[in-house]
Structures are given as C-alpha cells and as structure tokens.
Amino acid sequence: MSFPLLTATAVLPALGAIATAAVPAAKRTAAKWLALIVSLGTLALAVTVLMRFDPGGARYQLTESHAWIPEFGVRYELGVDGIAVALIALTAVLIPFIILAGWHDADPLETGSKRWRPTQGFFALILAVEAMVIISFEATDVFLFYIFFEAMLIPMYFLIGGFGDRAHEHGEETAATQRSYAAVKFLLYNLVGGLIMLAAVIGLYVVAGNFSLTEIAEARANGSLHMATSTERWLFLGFFFAFAVKAPLWPLHTWLPNAMGEATAPVAVLITAVVDKVGTFAMLRFCLQLFPEASKWATPAILVLALISIIYGALLAVGQRDIKRLVAYASISHFGFIIMGIFAMTSQGQSGATLYMVNHGISTAALMLVAGFLISRRGSRLIADYGGVQKVAPVLAGTFLIGGLATLSLPGLAPFVSEFLVLVGTFSRYPVIGIIATLGIVLAALYTLVLYQRTMTGPVKAEVAHMPDLRVRELVVVAPLVVLLIFLGVYPKPVTDIVNPAVKQTMSDVHKKDPQPEVEAAK
C-alpha cells in the first residue's frame, strides 16, 4: 500500500479550506497566507503526480481503490491518465494565482457581526472548489465523480453570489440583486443538468450493476456488457446534457455571462478556466468511453452545436459592452472549439481539445485577471468608461494585449497550437465544418482588438488619467502566466507527450482511426 498521492492531492486543499474557514475574524491576512501556502502545497503534490506519471505506462496510474458504498456498488476509485494529469496540473497551477489575484477582493466593506468572516470564507471556498475539481479529475468511479461534480456547485454558488466587484457601476444594491440572480442561474442550470445526469447514472447502474469506469469500459469493449442501442443513447444524452451545461455548449450557455460578469475576476477565472473544464474533460472520459456507439451517433448534432457556439459566442463577444461578459462569450466560443475537437474523433482533434483546455485556462486567466486589475482601478466593467490606458499604465496594457493575443490564438502563443490542432482534426473528417470554424479566428481578432482599442488606445480619459500601473503582487500573478503562454506556444511537446497516449486509448475506445492522407490512400 503506497502513499495515496492522488487522495493527498485532493485532501490537502480540503483540509486547507477547513483550516482557513476556522481562522478568527481578526486574523484576515493570516487566512490569506494560509490559503496561499496550502494552494502551493497542492501545486507541489500535483507536480509530484506529474513526475510519477509515466506516459508510456498503464492507462490509469497511481490508482487507489477502496470499498465505499457496496450497497450502491460504489467504490472509492482514483486513477489518472494523461488528460487528467494535464488538467490537475492546470488546476493546481492556476489556484495560487487566483488566490493571489483575489487578495483584496473579499476584504469586508461593512463590518457585520463579529462572527461574519467573508475573507476567510472566500479563500476557504476557493480551496474547497480546488479539492472537488481535483478529485473529480481523479475519480474513475462514475458515482464518485458525480458526487463531486455536483457538490462543487455549492462552493461555486457562494463564491459567485457572495462576492462581487468593489464599486459597481450601478451601485451596491443592484449589484447584490444581479449577483444573486447570476448565482441562482448558475446553480439551477448546473443542478438541472446534474439531476438529469443522476437519472442516467442510476440507469447506468441498472444496466451495468456497478459504477467502475474501468470495469464498465472493459465490459463494453469486450462485448460482455451489451446495451440496447436506445438505452445507450438515452444514457449518453443524460450524461452529455450535464456536461454540455457545464462546458457550456450553445444553447445552454446563458448562465456563463451572468456568472462571469457578476463574479470577481478571480472567481470568473475559477469558473471558466477550472470548473468548466470538468465538463469537457468528462465528455472525453465518460461519454466516449462508456457510450462509444452513442457518441458516434450523436457526433453530427454535437459538432453543429459546437460550431454554432464558436461563431455565435464570438459574434456576441463583439456585441458586448461589458469587459467581463465579453471574455465570457469569448470563452463560450472557445469551449465550442474544445467540444468540436473532442467529437471530431481524430487524434489531432482530441489532443488539440485537451491541449486547448489547458491553454484556454491559462490565456483566459491572463486576460481576465488583468481585466480584473483594470476594473478594480476604475470601478467599472463598461468598456466605454476606459480609453488611453496604454498611455498611463503601459505594463498593464501590454499584459492585457498579450492576454488578448493569446485569446485570438496568435501563433507563437499557446492557444494557437491547440486551436490549429482542433481545426486540422476537424477538417480532416468534416471539411465544411472545419472551414466555417476557421471564421472563428477572424471574429476572435475582431472582438479582442476592438476591446483593446477601446480601452487602451486613443486619448486618455480623465477618469483613468491617474491610474497606477501594475503593482508587484499583480505582476507576480501575470508574469508567470505570460511566460507559460509563450513557453507552451513554442514548446508544447511536454504536454502533448503526456496527452497523446491517453488520446490514442480513447480513439480505440470509440473504434475510430484517423483518416488517411489522400496521397497515401491513393497508393
């Protein structure tokens, strides 16, 4: 019985959350530092996982398995493949930056009762989310995954509803109502998705008799577990619906702009860069493995939806007047790419999609956090309230531009690699869809550059005239992200090497081969 590394990776932030929550109200700063240290510790563990993981080795590694609820055939089964490792790493990397970026976001304005400790709560909730996200990446038991897939909604819900931007353009009262509306919308959307998935989970149990991903996938593969076509499709739809809400896929996306708009920038990053990834990840791991046939059956429809998300999200991003909502719609467009890559059923597409999850996490974090710094300075999210910032805060503007360029996936920055892989992967099977999707890169340039032009260039607005440039803390947050973007853009091999074997596995699960190049095919 070796050291349960995966469990530790998830448990550490959980304990950290409890500890942080327990810090007395006066010791606000202590709580912040505690949270930061815990997140760094988690990062260390995640790195250990990365080190211990052998891309050439078994499909699931560092596995742990204990009986949990035999009554329901539920086991506590953990294991990571390349995709999971990459995403765990992403999560563990982003959380410290999120904490650091949100350093002052939860300092209480009015002093409620002595027992009212928003700061402690804020950081505790972030750590709780981290724990749940990590364990849902690790779970190889459907039920276990479902538990945390659902449970993570609660801390997210409080993060969205409980903490908003400082000075809000419409005043605190409306801000509160909008916040709680956004929070409720977030929760209800995802809860409905989750409950429908619950029905499917139960159905899966009735069909399969247990919840072990590995066993079921095994049985599906060697045909010992037969599913009626209709059953498989229904179950697939049940699962996919939940993931599509989480991802989010058009037309289930409308909760995201509200949530990201109302939440503070770090929380917005937490939503789109970390939590939503669970949805796309689950599509790869559960939908394709458990229901390969149904997945293939649904592919055309899903691709079309993904395509709509890409174009639609980008067009709406162009139409936004609110910086954060703009980023939100941009993310919707990007999630469209990810889902398209997953269901293109080519190794380029799926590797690209996985890579995309990582890169999108980093790039959105960079863009959104800088946007958050900007907003915190001016106290408004409206693009129109800015102008000429580049003149007074060149570093801020520069990092903002880099984040933007990453969002429009400029070659040389990380997102380009993944986006191009997804496009190629899709194109090689579905040329028309691939070509239309390519329009997305033009639109991406449009909304990013318009945003940059309106906020950063032009004559300096009076309100921003005395805006301070990035502070040290903020630089510490942004600089590493920028470095990561460039590094992964120039040398993504480390990630692809980890991901490729897992993708090969998934491809074999769905019995798909990459289409052959015309020239070879001719020979």
Added chain:
Amino acid sequence: MSAPAVHSLWTMAADPIEKIQAPKIEYGQLSPTLIVIGAAILGVLIEAFVPRRSRYYVQVFVAIVALAASFAAVVGLAAGGYGTTKAGIAAMGAIAVDGPALFLQGTILLAGLLGVFTFAERRLDPAAHGKRVDSFAAQAASVPGSDSEKAAVKAGFTTTEVFPLLLFAIGGMLIFPAANDLLTLFIALEVFSLPLYLLCAVARRKRLISQEAAVKYFLLGAFASAFTLFGIALLYGYAGSVSYATIAQVVDGTVQNVSPALAGTMGNDALLLVGGAMVVMGLLFKVGAVPFHMWTPDVYQGAPTPVTGFMAAATKVAAFGALLRLLYVVLPGLRWDWRPVMWAVAIVTMLGGAIVAITQTDIKRLLAYSSIAHAGFILAGVIATSPDGVSSVLFYLGAYSFVTIGAFAVVTLVRDAGGEATHLSKWAGLGRRSPLVAAVFAVFLLAFAGIPLTSGFAGKFAVFKAAAESGAGAIVVIGVISSAIAAFFYIRVIVLMFFSQPRPEGPTVAVPSPLTMTAIGVGVAVTLVLGVAPQYFLDLAGQAGVFVR
C-alpha cells in the same frame, strides 16, 4: 407462523369450555412499546400528584429515561436477532416484531427523544414574570388574551401534559408500523393521532392559528380514520378476518371458501379492492400524499414548532411503515392493481409538493410542502415492491426524520417580538447576523434538496435506484425533474439568508439551551454522516428489509 389468532379464541368461546386458556404475550419483544406507554401513564399520574413547580423536571426526566430505555430495548431486540432470524409475530398475532418494525421503532424513538429535547426547551421565549417558559400555552383551556390566561402566565403555569401526550403518541407510533392486524392498526392510528391533535392546540404564541390547526387536523383526521375503518370493515367482510396473514392467504387464494353461504363476501374482489383502497387512503392521509395532503401546510404552520418538527418526522415514519407492511404483507397479491394507482399518487405528490412550494412565503409552510414532495419521493421507493425498495424507504425515512427535526429546531431559534419569525422576508441576511445558524440551516436545506454529500442525496439515490431497478424509469425521471423544481425554493431561502442585506428590524437569533443544541447538532451530524458514509446504515436498512408474514 400463521396466526392462531385471538379471534379463533373468541369463536371457540361460543361453545362450552372447561377452562379459559390465557392469551400468550411476549413481553420481552413488546417491551419498547410497553415501556413508553407505561411511562406515559406514569406521566399522567405525575400530573395528578407531583406539585406544579417540579412537574416539568420530573416529566422531562421520565420521558427521556423512558425513551432511552425503550430505544435500548429496541437495540437489544435487534442485536438479539429479532429483526432477522428470530423475527416473528407477537401478542397472539396482533403485532409483528421484525426488521422493518424494529428499524422504524428505533427511528421513531430517536426522533421522539430529539422531540422531547425541543419540547423541553425553555430558553427561547423571554421569561414571563421571571419564570422560564417553553413554547406551550400556560393554560390551554384559558381563552387567548383572557384574564384567566394572564393569571395563568403570571402564576407561571406551563402545560407539562405535553410530555405524557407525546409519550402516548410515540407509543401509538411504535405499534403502528408493527401492527399485524387491521384492528391493531386502527387502534394504533387513533392512539397516536389523538394526542397529536391536542398537541397542535397548545401553542403559547399565536394561539388562534394553533387552535385552528388543531380543529382542522382533528376533523380531517377523524374523517380519514372513518374511511380507514370502513375499509377495514370491507376487508374483514372479504376475508372474514382482520389478521394480515389470513387476508393475504385469502387474497392469494390459499384458503378456499368454507361454505357457499359466504360466496357473496368471501373472496369478493370488489370488497377487497374498495376496502384496500380506503385503508390505503387513510395511510396516505397520514403521510400527506396528494390529494390527501391539504391539512399538512395549515397544521404544520399552526402547531407549536417543536410539535411540528416531531410530527413531520415521526408521523411520516410510522405511517410509511404501516403502508409498507400493508402493501407488502397483505396486498402483494394485488400488486398489479395498486401499483399503477400508487404510481399516479407518487407522481402528483412529487410534482404538486414541489411546485406549490415555490411561491410560499412562510418558512414553516415551505417545509410543509417540501415534506409533501418528500412523501412523493418515498412513495417512489414504496412502489418498487422489492426488498431493495423496502430498505431504501427505511433509509430515506431515517435520514429524512433527522433533517426535519433539525430544520424545525432551527426555525424555533429565529424570533422577534411576536415569537418565532417564520415569514421568509424576516430571514433576509440571516447569514450575516449569525453565520453559524444560517450555515446549519443551509446544510438542512441542501439535504432536503438532495445535494451530494448530504443524507438527502444518499436517500434519494437509494429510492430512485430501487424504483429504476423495478422498471419504474418514468418515476425516476419525474422525480429528478421535481427535485430540480424543489431545488429552486431551497436555494431561494439560501439566497435570502446569505445574499440579501439584513433588515434593520430583522429578527434576533436566540441562544438555545443544550437541549435544542443537541437536537440540532445530532441532526447535522446524522445528515453529514449519512451523506458521506451511508454504508453502515444502508446495511442496517438492508437487513431490515424483510417483513415477517
């Protein structure tokens, strides 16, 4: 063991006999019930003989000891294998001592114990004339607002009768799910209903609606039990006996008609179906299933909150226990007749409860409707007609009762000048004023909503799983949808507590005595434990999943 029923004794009495053979009573196996009822009678005597100032303490003491002892007895019996291998019929066929009976009795006793704690709470209401008072009227008989009431308050009277009443109710509830013939069923029903009617009427604050609740509950309850009784009569007419075993045999056709004279009744399915339906209707009334639910909101709102909490938890447990036994032991042969009907009832109950709850503005009414929705979920497990179904229902009941008592206990804490502040608007910003209480209540709400890692989810999953396995996929889907609807109003309360600005004239949160704290604490603990590691209790319920015949 088929019933050599008491009744055969009576029939023999028709012809001359040498000596009366005394009925055989297994006191050991009946001890839980006997202890409680004995304590109740003792309570009455205490009311008669113990001086007023010390009654409260004596009553509380007696009640707690009795319930604890009775619970110990239940555990002892269960440990002695009476739940599984030695399960059998006791008291000449009147009472079954088997797994479900013991499991439910244990649950009821724990609920009752927590109930006693909340009943005995005397820190919440501001002291009247320097005397600590609980949430019951100083003198139930005196007219609200009258001089006699004022005098009673001044004298520091309290209605200590509530404790014996509670014990009687618990006693009835202990028998109810164990009753093995229809007569016992009816008697138990009345034994636990009548005290509850009274308990509803004796609130200290808001006495008018309290009395109104009592009237409604009483009249409708009596109405319902009349139906039950008529149903019993018809079943008796059908089978010539009220013993479950005999009826079951007649239903299965193992007992052939004795004489052609009885052709009209014996084995006349009309009697059976109508009778069965009417009895079931009586039980559905008690569990608060649509369309027999309408008393629930009013009574839950009007009754003193501790009573509501106890009633909401224990009554459901007892009634569902009885319903299970009736359907699984007496009418399994009729499965194909009653299952579709129960499907319909379950569906309308789930949806009805959830939908109407959306627009509620009073926390107690809200919880009432949520309890209706939950009745629907449990019914989904009932109609599974499989041992899994039984055990899932048992588990759900156990989990649910603790959440409910805890939730209502929290409600008693939030008070303003007019007593408990039950209007939702008053709960705005509670999370800021007293985060702990709000957090605890949030936990209960999330459990009601069936969020993972709470007992609510485990229970819901168990029930739906059983239903799905029995091929009731539709029920599962509808259940899922309605729990999505239900989630909406639980979340509304959480939003209110945490994301709304506190009202300046908002209510205060009273600091309770250890009694209520225990009740709430146990509630939270059970909720989380059953959510994270439900296996042990699932096993317990699983072993208890078989009825003796």
Added chain:
Amino acid sequence: MENLIALLVAAPLLGAAVLLCGGRRLDAVGHWIGTAFAAASFVLGVVLFADMLGKSPEHRTLMQHLFSWIPVEGFQANVGFQLDQLSMTFVLLITGVGSLIHVYSIGYMEHDERRRRFFGYLNLFLAAMLLLVVADNYLLLYVGWEGVGLASYLLIGFWQHKPSAATAAKKAFLVNRVGDMGLSIAIMLMFTTFGTFAFGPVLQSTGDAGEGKLTAIGLMLLLAACGKSAQVPLQSWLGDAMEGPTPVSALIHAATMVTAGVYLIVRSGDIFNAAPDAQLAVTVVGAVTLLFGAIVGCAKDDIKKALAGSTMSQIGYMVLAAGLGPIGYAFAIMHLVTHGFFKAGLFLGAGSVMHGMNDEVDMRKYGGLRKYMPITFVTFGLGYLAIIGFPGLSGFFSKDKIIEAAFAKGGAEGWILGGAALLGAAITAFYMTRVMLMTFFGEKRWQPDEHGNEPHPHESPKVMTIPMIVLAVGSVFAGAFFGIGERFVKWLEPVTGFEHGHPPVSALTVTLSTVAVMVVGVGFAYAQYGRRPVPVVAPRGSLLTRAARRDLLQDDFNHVVLVRGGEHLTRSLVYVDHTLVDGVVNGTAATMGGLSGRLRKLQNGFARSYAVSMFGGAAVLIAATLLMRAV
C-alpha cells in the same frame, strides 16, 4: 553553418526581448541596441551568403532541424529552417534594408519618448520576417506570417493616442486575418492531401495529388497572399497603414512584409505549376491590383498614400509575374528586390520631407523643396527614375522583364495581361511624376498652420540621409547588376526553375513600347502639374478622380456591407440571446411560478374544501383500483 540560421532569427528576437522587457532604464541606449541587433543579423546573413556562394548551385540549400514542435500522431510539426537562394535573397533584403531603416529611425524618431519601444517592435518585425522566409514548413511560415502581422499592427498603431492610428492598425490586422484564414485552410488541405506540410515533401509529391485539391490549395494561398500583400480585394488596409511612422511604411509596407505574399506564391511554385486555374487567378489578381493601385496613386494628395498606392501597384506586377509560372518567378523576385530598394528610398525621402515640413503630408502644401533639401531631392529623384523604369535604372530591367513575360503567356490572356502591365507602366510614370513635381518643383505653397508656426524646410541629419543615399545607389545599379547576363535568374533557377518566355512580338518591341508609354505618362503629368501652378485646395475633379481619392469606393463598400451589416448582426444576436435563448429558461421559471400561484389558490383555508379533496381523492383512488382490475 546551419546553426547560424537559428542565430539569424534569434538575434533580432533577443533584441526585441531586451528592449521590450528592459524598461525605462534602457531608454537612453535602446535605439543603439536595436540597431546593433539588426546589423548583427545582417552580418550573419552576409556570412551565410558568402558560404552559399562557395557551393555549387545545386547544393546551396541549407537545412536545419531544431526541435519537434507539435507531435501528434500523424500530425508532425517541426521547428526547422531551410535556407536556399530564394530565402537568401529575402534574408539579405530584409536585414540590409532593415538595418538601414534602423539607422534612419534613430534620427527620425529622435523626439519620441517611446523610441526604445519603437526599436523593440522593429526588431520583433525583423525576427518574424526572417522566420517567415527561412521556415522549412508552412506551419512555421504561418507563425512568421502572423508575427509580421503583429509587428505591423504594433507599428501602425505606434502613435496610439491618435484614434486614426489605432483604427488603422486594427483594420490592418483584421484584413490580414482574413488572408491568414486562407493560409490556415491551405495548410489543412495540405495535411489532408499529403499528410504533411513541410516544403520538401509537399512540393515534391504534387504529382500524386488531384488537380482539384491543388487548385483549392493554390487559391487559398492566393487569398493569404492577397491579405499580406494588399492585393485586390484585400488591399484596403495598406492606405490606412500609412498612419504609422514613415520608417515603418518604408520597411514593412514597401520593402519587405507586403512582399511576403509574392514569396509565398513563388515558394509554392510547384503547386501552382500543377494548378493552371489557380495560376490564372493569380495573374488576374496581379493585373487588377497593378491598375487599381496605380489609379489610386494618381489621385492621392497625401504623399505617403500616393506612394502606398504605388506600392500596391508594383506588388501587383510581382504577383502577376509570379502567376506566370517558371517564366515569371525569377522576375517577380527580381522586381521585388529592386522595388525594395527604390520604394524604401522613396519612403525615406518622403519621411525626410515630412521631417522638414512639421510632418505635413499634403503634397499640395509642398512645392519647390529641391532648394531646401538637396540630398533628399537627389535620392528621391533617383528612386523616382528607377520606379518609372527610366532606361538603365533598376526598375527598368525588372519591370520590363515582367511585361515581356506577361505577353509571353501567349494567347488572348497574354495580350490582356501584357496590355494591363503596359498601361500600368504609363500610369506609374504619370503619378510618380506628379509626386515629384508637386513636391520638389514649382512654387512654395506652404503656409503657417493654425498655431501660426510656419515650417522651415531643412535638410535632414546625416543619420537619415546616409541610408537614403545607400538605397539610392541600390535603386540605380541593382537592376543592371541583376539583369545583365541574367545573373539573378541563374541564381534563383535551382529553386524556382526557369523557362524563357517567348512573347508574340520581339523583346525589343516590348522594351521600346515600355519606354514609350513611360514617356507619355511623364508628359501628361508634366502638362498637368509642371506647366501650371498646383492649386493648394484640391479641385473637385472628375468622377474617377473622386472615386480614386476614396480608394475606388472599396472602403465604402466594406463599411456598408461588412461593418454596418456586422454591427446589425451582432446587435440582433445580443437581443436574441437575451430574449430568446435566455427567455426560454426564464419563461419556464415564470410558468412554474404562475402554476404554483394558481395551485396555491386550492389551499383556501377551508377545512371543508380540504375534506372535499380528500373525498374526491378517495373516490378516484377506489375507481382507479376497480378500473385496474377491470382492464
């Protein structure tokens, strides 16, 4: 030797990194650092060139595999370089002209407090451009391709406080993105067709692929080229790009970046050779653009915009040549290089003029400047003679060859293309003479500006004039050097291949007619602008003139169709998202609430109605049970 290629790219990149991350402490020396790195890469280029000359023509190609970039199953993208004669030509042009312009900028940007950043961007551009030309596969080329786009975006918008500049920069990037779309689709097509997108494998196996696929690839590449090289229909951005500082216009929007499209087409020659339809499209685009640009050039009063139009038109010549296949490739590149010299020279001259005239760009406010800035006048004049193809100067050799090749395409196409080219030559002569006359001849026409400070024209400092002189020398002799004895053609032949074109009429006739039309053009211009004074306020002009002033209404078209249409589309979509997509959900919630409210009414508080529901319920229950048995 191979490793030097990496250094070639790395040097300016490093420079950019240093300058952009260095912060204010480098402000004092930033421009020197930038120039140093540019010069360094030039030296490296020369060294490589020398080494290359040392080898036999067939073995001159250098390959260098750096590292595996994106390895995914079948999709293997590497970072690797390929330096052959074609790339070499560009390397020298880029680093050479680039270094000169760095030097020039030292003077030109002297008073700009963000000069350090300017040089950082310039270095970034050099790095990207070099990457573009030495990449050994299309995907890496794509990186350079967008890299130069980024650099041009940053440099056009360098004076960001001017909204016009910011807008122009954005426009340039967006239009280029449309082209880039073409490039990426082309790469995807290559991947699906050949399973790779490295130059070698793709270009060698064109034989195995169907012509349809190749045509598609070719057209997509053409689209990319149109974007980058400002060819119709994606030319609209170049004029606005003149918002950038003049050195930028000289380097990026005249000499190097805008010629990347030509490079792409010539580089992909084998694909086009196998896809005649694509080739035809290329020639058509080239011909149309060379006329379009020339016409626009005639109407502009802004000296830089006039030159921009000319650039467009000259690149049109190159594209046309590139579309002609092996008979044209070499000449396309040759014209590209000579054009690099004289057009850069002209722009620097223009910059020097503006420098002396308080950044006035309107030629109608110049006049008679030859007296005030002689060096500028001479260098500019030489560049002028070169571009109009004055016999003996470089433009003459390169352009004449292209016209010849155009006729040599043969058939009606040949005549049409050739005719267009000739016409273009005439117009070129006209508008360039116009520029020349309006700027340096005639009376002084400048007045004090609104602040009342009258410009005092003066010659620019040495740091600016010397690069101009060097370029002038280049524009005088380069053509002869390349053209005589087909030196340049022989140099490129191993890469691009070469065939002698056979025009229907003798080469001499073509040459003579070229000179003739040139003279005619000059004559017209002199008649209009030399003989009579130039009005300070532009006359209304003919319909064509007015159209030409507005870039032949192409912008208006874009504005109406794309911008307006797009705005409406997005606005309506935002509305749809809010009302429809969101509305459905909120609607369900609302209906639930309404339903709940209605059902609530049943709970009317009357015990008797409760009893009724119970009674009814019981009745239904009984009835249902009986019914179940009945059915």
Added chain:
Amino acid sequence: MNPVNYLYLAALLFTIGATGVLIRRNAIVVFMCVELMLNACNLAFVAFARMHGNLDGQIIAFFTMVVAAAEVVVGLAIIVSVFRARHSASVDDASLMKL
C-alpha cells in the same frame, strides 16, 4: 332477510355522514357526521361478523365505540376551546391559514 341489505344500509349511512362532513358548517355537526360514519362502520362490522359466523366484527365494534368516545373527548375539547376563543363554532371561520 338478505344480510347484504345491512351492508347497503351501512354504506348509505357512511355516505350520509361523509356528505354531512362536506356540507355542514358547524364544527359540532361535522363531528357528529364523523361519528355517524363510524357507526356505519360498526353496522358493517356486525353484519359481516354475522355472515362469517365469527365474533371478530362484533368485538371490533366495541373497540370502535371506545375509539369514538375518545375522539369525542379530544374533539369536543378542541372545538369548545376554539368556540370560546372565537365565539363561533363554524369551521369556515377557522380559515386564518391558507395558500
């Protein structure tokens, strides 16, 4: 006489009682109607007991009477206290709680 007629009578009484519960306002009367229903049950029990020739039904009838008596005690107590508080025994007046 056919014993089944007794059953019909019982059913009739039961229905009359139920109807009374539904239509009468006075709490006391409503309550008396419930008692009527119980007695209808008793009649049914006795009739069935006679038909089956065993005494169970008759015994149950006694139990029922006891229960009815107990209900009277509780019921009257509640109704009277309400009457004293509101000076009205109408069930419809007791409708503070609704919706």
